[in-house]
Amino acid sequence: MLSRRQLLGQGVGLLPLALLGSCGRSAGPRLLACKGDLPKAWLATLPSPWTLQELERSQQIVAAARDDQAAHRDDAGLLQLSDGWASSIPTAELQPLGAPALLARLAAAAGPVSRLYGPPQSPALAFPWAFSPWVLALRHRPDLLDQARQSWDVLLDPSLRGRLVLPSSPRISIELMQADASRLRRLRQAALAYDEANGLNLLLLGKASAAVVPQQRLIPLLRQDPRLQVVLPATGAPLSWQVLIRPAQATAPLPLAWLAQVLEPPLLTRLLAAGWVPPLPRAELQRALRALPGPQASLLLPPEAVLQRCWSQPPLPAAQRLAWQTLWDAAAP
CATH class of the missing domain: 3.40.190.10 (Periplasmic binding protein-like II)
Incomplete structure (x- = not known):
């Protein structure tokens, strides 16, 4: 990779x-x-x-x-x-x-x-x-919220086929699918675009129903579009x-x-x-977040158990980079 x-x-x-x-x-x-x-x-x-x-x-x-x-x-x-x-x-x-x-x-x-x-x-x-964790942004899809809160398998829901924006980095998609070739192939078949930078525009214009993006980019938009919902699945996410x-x-x-x-x-x-x-340590963030509305504070500081399941992305060894690149290429539609 x-x-x-x-x-x-x-x-x-x-x-x-x-x-x-x-x-x-x-x-x-x-x-x-x-x-x-x-x-x-x-x-x-x-x-x-x-x-x-x-x-x-x-x-x-x-x-x-x-x-x-x-x-x-x-x-x-x-x-x-x-x-x-x-x-x-x-x-x-x-x-x-x-x-x-x-x-x-x-x-x-x-x-x-x-x-x-x-x-x-x-x-x-x-x-x-x-x-910032990578999160799932859904627009006008309340039917997917419960599933999204559980795991990233929501990305494979048939209703998202052709209406899903994925990150430009294949590594994130591979990790969300746990490097499973079959699931990765299904995910790539669902993708409308690989572009988190412009993916929010596709979402706001109604051309996409879901996008995987860093949470920070979404916070300012939540006040602009009430149909936009943000979910960090309980299984965690890349940071x-x-x-x-x-x-x-x-x-x-x-x-x-x-x-x-x-x-x-x-x-x-x-x-x-x-x-x-x-x-910052969790206690310091909790004190600072008291000045913000409850829903936004909960989004910015998820439960400790969920944060413990999130992971950073250190550079991959050369052999794993190659293996994941091969996996990604083989999953192309």
Whole structure:
């Protein structure tokens, strides 16, 4: 199975920094992120002399970390990526985060992510500031709710054939079907598209009845469309993490006070309202969620037993990547 960066046409060559966007060169350190990948309320407090550079694609951010021209790289002080993209960068091209007190505030589940899935004795390379389970979004399908709450087998319901949007990463579909060839074949036969980025548009336009997407993207839409319902099956789901990492050549000190804002009110409450969930201990999240409506709070912090069944996605060994790629190809309609 290929990595998120490589899977099914997602592999890319590295892009020169000259292509990294139209922003002018800043004299201070830059925070590089894709558009929409960082909360606006948090960015509004980014301290001087830091500046934000928004890019279109994660590939461009990876290129910034791996550019051979150190003179262009040293002002890229922080990179915002998903855990899948961040773990695709060789650790030699990153520097340890150097923020033990900040990381000590996080729940234990964030530990492996902070090491980008390296060995327990390896240094922390990332600040995992938010996580989101992949969930099932249903539009005007109350008849499927009970089944969806039980397991992901609801995706195989005959009524969803041709009206189901799946993630662009085959790995997620394979894991949801527990790498079962027969079930995976049926799932692929049901797919309308493999595109979580635009899948919500298909759902809202009525062209799809269900979509598998990260929960965070759905929270703002729940207020707009009352026919939209979100379900995290009791069997758990893959987790998507948002992390900040430092290129090896970065020289600016970390803006530690700014990073810590995401873990405490009042910013924490605003982030939760927008669907961003920092990996704080459960008791701290429960206190912060008291400010939100009950249904939204329950969605953002599912029962502990369900969260324990969710899983992160460290890089796969080469043999398993190949085996899963073969499995995926064989399941094509």
